[in-house]
Amino acid sequence: MLLIFILFWIVLNGKITGEIIGAGIVISLLVFIFACRYLGYSLKRDVRFLKKIPVVCWYLGNLILEVIKATASVMRFIFSFKYEVEPVLVHFTVDFKTDIGRVMMANYITLTPGTITVDVDGNDFTVHCLDKDFSQGIDECLMIRIIKKVEE
Known part of the structure; x- marks a missing residue:
């Protein structure tokens, strides 16, 4: 610093x-x-931050990849006449230890097109998905494991 x-x-x-x-x-x-x-600053925080840089880069890379995939899926709905959109609300629980983990997950969901975080109550998430296909596996995705590594 x-x-x-x-x-x-x-x-x-x-x-x-x-x-x-x-x-x-x-x-x-x-x-x-x-x-x-x-201000409560310590060198230990810098060391912990430097150790988390690879995991944070993994998070950002995965986020960009998921945004690109979700954008393609949403564009498929927009430009195709044969697909019928079926919106759905999904409730799931993830055991995050920190508020930062919850915020990262909520932002991940909201930043990917076709999904938006409606509510976060502790570790309970409520997500609105543009289509029911977007809700599949949302509670077991790779991003949850990445965020748990960031929390460690």
């Missing part, structure tokens, strides 16, 4: 001189100490 503060200082100044780097190190160190003492 200290390195980020220093780099941010240099970017905001627009030049690299000895005085700017020296002042940036001193000011960044003071901000870092303030953050550690009064």
Whole structure:
């Protein structure tokens, strides 16, 4: 985090001189100490965050893939006259440990076209699906396992 503060200082100044780097190190160190003492920041959080980067990238990659697949499915409904849309509400429970896991799952559902999270009550999710085919396997999807790894 200290390195980020220093780099941010240099970017905001627009030049690299000895005085700017020296002042940036001193000011960044003071901000870092303030953050550690009064804002509850710790180096352990940085280490935990760095360890989760591969899992978060896996989450984002899977999210993009699912958005593309769901977009294709929704477009099939829009441009085809033979498919009849059958909306459905789905209720399921997933045992997430943290609110971040619940938010990630709710956002995953809402960001994929054809589904929207209607309600989250603890670990109980209510999802509106554009078609009943979109609801199949929603409570056992790969994203649930990925989010549980993020929560660890």
